[in-house]
Amino acid sequence: MMTGRIPQRSDDDVIARPEREGEVLSLIRIWRQYYCSGYRCQVESGDAPGTVAAGRGGDGAGLDAQFSTHKEVFNELNQLLIHRLKLPQYFPYGSSSDDFQVLCHGPQLGVRMGWRGEGANDEMGAGALHCRDVVDVLACVRSARSAGSGVAEQSKGSSEVEGADWGSQGHSSTVRLLAARGRPVTAAPGSGALALPGWSDTIPCAFVRGGEVNARIVSWLMRLPGNENLVTEPTQALHQLYYDPNIENKNLAQKWLMQAQVSPQAWQFCWVLLSPEKVQEIQYFGASALHTKISRYWGDIPAEQYDTLKTQLFGQITRFASGPKIVLTRLCVALASLALNMMPEAWPAAVSEMVRMFQAEGAGVDGRARCLALLELLTVLPEEFQTSRLPQFRKGQQLLRQADSPGFIKAKVLKCLSSWVLLDVPLNESEGLLQECFAALCDPELFDTAVEAIVNAISQPDSQSELVLCRARRLFLFYGRSVAFVSRPAAACAVLAQSVLYEDAGAVVSRVRHSCRYVNTLLKLVPQVLQLQEQLRQAVQSGDMETSHGICRIAVALGENHSRALLEQVEQWQGFLALVNMIMFCTGIPGHYPVNETTSSLTLTFWYTLQDDIMSFEAEKQAVYLQVYRPVYFQLVDVLLHKAQFPSDEEYSSWSSDEKEQFRIYRVDISDTLMYVFEMLGVELLSNLYDKLGRLLTNTEQPSSWQHTEALLYGFQSIAETIDVNYSDVIPGLIGLIPRISINNVQLADTVMFTIGALAEWLADHPVMLSSVLPLVLHALGNPELSVSSVSTLKKICRECKHDLPPYAANIVAVSQEVLIKQIHKTSQCMWLMQALGFLLSALPVEEILRNLHSLITPYIQQLEKLADETPNPSNKLAIIHILGLLSNLFTTLDVTRQEEEGEGAPPVKTAPPEPGPNPVVVVLQQVFALIQTVLSKWLNDSQVVEAVCAIFEKSVKTLLHDFAPMVSQLSEMLGQMYSTIPQASALDLTRQMVHIFASETDHFPPIKALFELVTSVTLTLFQQGPRDHPDIVDSFMQLQAQVCFWKPDLFLSENLDVKAVFHCGVLSLKFPEAPTVKSTCLFFTELLPHCADTPPIGQVVQEDGKLLLQAVLEAVGGQASRSLMDQFAEVLFALNKHCFNCLALWLKEALQPQGFPSSRVSTEQKDTFSQQILRERVNKRRVKEIVKEFTLLCRGLHGTEYAADY
Structure with a gap:
């Protein structure tokens, strides 16, 4: 036994x-x-x-x-x-x-x-x-x-x-x-x-x-069960874990149980805990301890005990076949772990024997229960297989070495190895088989399988071992010891034993030793990979894409996953440099991606990794590495720009749309790599590119292809898009070179446009150069093939250089109006173009703004009037939404005053005094207001049209702020009528913006107050009819109420506002299944409760019905709401405790008194503990959140389980 x-x-x-x-x-x-x-x-x-x-x-x-x-x-x-x-x-x-x-x-x-x-x-x-x-x-x-x-x-x-x-x-x-x-x-x-x-x-x-x-000795002694109390102690600890209301005691019990189940004494008490008279929680722990001992301490079990243990496990599974289910599952997992450890030597036919054992009659268990137990066992067996460690590879290695082994046998061995090493098998443990895999690369039939096995083995995260080595070295230096101790594990252990950071010094020493073995294995792999270079060159010359792709995968896997460790081996620097050059060859492999080759893309992440590792060294060491690798990265830039070149027009036209898209993504990856390389090479890279482009454009004797020019411009664009190049002295020369480019190709024109757009900030500092590039952009604006590049570039120039564009404004508006009328651009580009015009017009005098606005939007106003008279149908609906969208995007950026951004949550502040007279946007809106009302009257039932209308005013309010004041009264009236007819969330969102900006202004308070009272009354009626079908409206309504509480709580003093009804609607909204709605409602209550003292209606309703709010919060914490929302509910509890302390103490006592509330899984003691902890915290909000999270885990029965590990 x-x-x-x-x-x-x-x-x-x-x-x-x-x-x-x-x-x-x-x-x-x-x-x-x-x-x-x-x-x-x-x-x-x-x-x-x-x-x-x-x-x-x-x-x-x-x-x-x-x-x-x-x-x-x-x-x-x-x-x-x-x-x-x-x-x-x-x-x-x-x-x-x-x-x-x-x-x-x-x-x-x-x-x-x-x-x-x-x-x-x-x-x-x-x-x-x-x-x-x-x-x-x-x-x-x-x-x-x-x-x-x-x-x-x-x-x-x-x-x-x-x-x-x-x-x-x-x-x-x-x-x-x-x-x-x-x-x-x-x-x-x-x-x-x-x-x-x-x-x-x-x-x-x-x-x-x-x-x-x-105390340390007591702790040490207490974590091992005694001989006389092998059963009573785990039982007591389990009782403490499940039933003790004190969280600290629970944590102590859980820690003790985790240590006990890995102790040697676990072999004794785990069987006793499985006794029939024990409750299922104790039986479950016994089964878990048994699985832990088998899976993690298999080496402790003598071989002669295997069969006995197997028989006992079969017996226990048979006994628990009828339940409890959780115990049966853990026992099946334990037997699965036993089988995986015994196979194939000690238990060659494990699965078939399992089936046979459960088919046998006896033990008083009916056939159905035996069948279910067998199915459970067969279910967990592959799952346990995924978490098991790979044994030694002796048999597979012998099969690969035998010359007379059939090819399919060797392939099967390689596939087996490839699958097993995915389970984080240490690299040094698979070293022997890896050598055989390299030998198998010469066999065409085994090549693909061998590559997969090698890549999977090399790609395992053993590189973390190098981090262990570094941590050990730092620790040794901290204690004044020699770094040479790294090679002396026992001595290292003694040092680590003195550090509170490492109580399990033996495990650390084991990892240090493993690190040394790991590095030695890497150094053996480098020459084996380098030996594949000749095979790689032959494959490239013969067009064998499969072979070149496979060898590249091996080289990149070694370099990318272990670059740091290989860089550290200074004495082996030449070997690693040879590996880097081999990967460079793979990056520049001949042919166009993805038609002629698919290998070069594999190498790009390697160059990220290598640069990161080099730049992470200390300055002195980094300088040494840069001497070696800077020339390599300059060579890399040339290779990448060559790979980024387009094929000939004829060849490119033969590509499929999918191949063109893959090539576009490939160029984006190259662009990202170039941007990253700039961090290492700096401005010298820009000078290098400029020199090449200059020689290319000025060499009249030997004209170059447009592909070469485009690639160099693409390099500039890649860097300028994300890097500040204002300090570079080559940009003026580049701007001067651009007009000299002969643009006779769409791809080249696109790149020219994007390059100019990337230099928009530089142009703002050097406006004299605008005349060189702006004509190119306006000319491209009329080409539908250049829609994206030309419109986005014009938008960037208008945004960054608007104060320098008045001389060009008339021309820009005329060209833009022409392309808009011709409708040569898609809807999204039309919206961008209107935003560009908004930026442009913002810098003009008001008279010129109005004149340009009149010519720009008059055609659309006329079209909208025509559509308003038509019977609603899907086609004119799209046209109406398009026109409203154009106006909305124009007003988003049309701002005649400069705006400074303030802190988050505060209203933006205008710093420049506005010119006399009304704002041009307001003038236009007043002119079209009646037309918009007409459109609404026919399309009020369509949420998309209503949303488009509201978007015009909402974006105008956000842009104009207080300059929107002349329209507050009529817009408030229109919103009230619109919402009264058909409530929609977009109307509430616009109301919220109005409250934010104008509720605190005396002149505009009456219409804002009337609007707020009206939408509140309508929404309360909606709650009476059933709000579940309108979660978006409830969400926006709660956000509106929170906004009012924050900016203008005086609105709750109105006699026409039913504060009590609003409070009850909030309580009801807390029970909605939609997370955004619940979050908005919690925000409402956290903003409402601080006004209990200074706003009597709020204080009265909280005093009378605050218990209902608390009950709703407790129900949510008890399991009615998602765990992801517990922070929001904790904030409500914190606000109650901070502003209604005396009431909360009484409410908590009354609310938690009923048995089974808020969950049947918590005891009275646990509820009392929770209540005391909450009432104790009136300052520390973070602690309240922790308390709520702990309590909700208890309520859901998840405390101490794996589901709570990451919570």
Whole structure:
């Protein structure tokens, strides 16, 4: 039975010097054989091994006799560990002759050894013990010593401990802590140690001062279950986890249970916890502990126990076949993990045997339950497979090496390897098989499969190991140790053991060792990849795209995933540089993407990664790398611009639309790469491009192709779009060169336009150059093939250079009006063009603005009048929306005053005084207002038309701000009539903007107040009819109410406003399923509650009905609302607590009193705790959010589960 035997630790718990490894392991085996028989050895410092205390089932005399047989052996072990392996004295205790105790606990007992500091070498040896338990104790000793603990010698310990007053102040909390776990603390008579019932070991007196046990020691002892309480302790901890109302106790219990299920004692208690009389929560923990031990500590299980464990698991699954389901699932997962660990050697036909076992009759389980259990097992088996680690590759490696193995067998092995390495198999562990994969690249039948396997293996995130190495080095330097310790893992462990950052030093040392192996594997892979260059060149010459693509994938995978680690190997710099040049060859592979080749695109991310790694080094090291790699990146620019060139017109016209789109995206990727490269090469790159373009355009003897010119301009455009080039001295020359370009191609013209647009900010600082480029832009405006590039460039110029454009305004407006009337551009480009004209007109005098506006929009007004008289139909609807959109976009940017942006949430402020007279936009709006009303009268039922109308006024209000004042009254009246007829969200949004700007102005307060009262009354009527069908209206209504609370709460003083009804609508809106609506409603209440004191109607309704709001919030927290909304509900609770504290205390008590509210999963104690925590926090909003999140997890039954991990 597995319950009777605890699997022992592996011999890897001790790291010894290589030359002493065999001797140490032999001694450890004897030592283990001795103490596992049930005795405890107590070896004192010095030559004598000491005495032996009675253990389980034996007397002292018999043990003395048995120990005498091993006396010399144990003495040798003691001397070897202390002196020959030179364990350093990093924890000095007073004088060098003091003895101190080190407690090493194994699975069943502890060994207390004296350790004399004399002769200890401060130079770190390679053989220091670093098993987890020892390191924990060393950390405890250090902690105790730093706190001033003294060392009690063995001869003095008895009297000191026996006389300790364990009820004295200062350590009573420690006693209570141990007593709470069912472990009374007593002095061990005559032993100089503290006896803890339930453990086979004691706490040495070195850890005790004045009767006080160091807290770290208590924590260490408490995280292992005792021998006598193997079942009661997990049961108590589970009860505490599920039913204790105190969150801190729950967290403590959860941490203890997580540690307990990975302890050696878990093998004993997990079976007992599966007993039928246990509740399902306890049974579930037992099954989980069983799975954890099997999946993570498989090496602890002796091979002879496999079948026994398998039989027991089958029996448990059969017993739980009828439920509970959660326990059955965990047991199936445990059996699946067992099967994956045993296959194929120990359990070759696992799946078929599983089916056979569940087909067998017996055990009193009906066939349906057995069938469901089998289906559950077969379901979790592949899922568990995805989380398992790959074993050694010996069989696959032999299959690949055998020359007579059939090709399909080798292909199957490669596919298997390719799948397994995706499960984060360390690179060094697959090194042997990778060598065989490289050999398989010569076989055309195996090439693709081998490439996939190599790329998958190389692409695994082992590069993180290099980060571990760096962290270890930094830590060593912090502690004043030599960086050379990285190559001495045992010494590294001893240093790490002193740091609170690494309690599990053994795991860290393991990762450091792995890092070294990982780098060695990388260095072996580089020459293997370089050997593929000849095969790559031959493939390129013969047009073998598949082979060149595969080899490129291998080179890029190695360089991209491990560039940092390879750069760090300074002595191997030539090898990595050769790899970089190989990738450069792949970047510049001949042919046009994606028709002639598809390889070059794979390399672009490598150049990002390499540059990032180089620029991340410290300045001195970075300068060295830049000397080597700057020339490489200049070469890269030439290669990329060559690859970005268009093919000939004839060839390009033969491409499909899909190929053209792929090429466009490819050029965008090249553009991003060039922009990134500029960060390394700087302005020297611009000079390089300018020189090439100048030579190209001025060389009359040898005319160049337009593709070459376009590619160089594309390089300028790529950099200028995102980088500030105002300081570059080559831009004036570039602007001067552009008019010299012979534009006889659409692609070249497009690039010229985009380049000019990218230089718009520079043109604003150098307006004299506008005359050189503006005619080109206006000419291109009439070409529908250049629609996007020409319109976007004109918009950028008008936005950035508007104050320098008045001399060109008439020409720009005339050309723009012509192309708009001809309708040669799509709708979106027409909208951009109107925005450009708005920027342009903003810089003109008012008279000129009105004159240009009249000529520009008169044709559209006339067309709109005609459409308003027609019967509504789909065709004229689109035309109306188009015209309204043109007006809206024009008014968005037409601003005759300069606007400064203020802080978020504050109204924008006009800094320049407006010219006398009405704003031109207002003049136009007043002229067309009656026409817009006519359009609305026929299209009021159409939300899209209403939205387009509201957009005109909303964008005008945002742009003009207080200059919109002349229209406030008539627009408020129109909005009221429109909303009264058919409520729509767009009308409420426009009302909100009006409140924001004009509610605080005395002259405009009456119409704003009347409008607010009207839309509120209409919306309240809508709530009575059923608001669920109008979540957009409710959302906009709540945003309007929040806006009023923030800017003008005086509106709630109106006698015509039913504040109580608005409050109840808000409570109802909190229960809507739409998240935006709930967020807006929470915002309303957080803005409303602060006015309880200064606005009587609000204070009265909160006093009377605030409990309803609290109940709605608690219902949402209890599980009625999405967890993503808990922060918003927490803010409402915080506002209630801050502004209605006395009422909230009473409301919470009354609301939480009913059984099962807000959730049946929370107890009365948990609700009381939640109430107390909320009432305690009136300042810290972040803490309230944490409390609400914890409580909602409890209400949903998710606290302590994996679903709450990322919450």
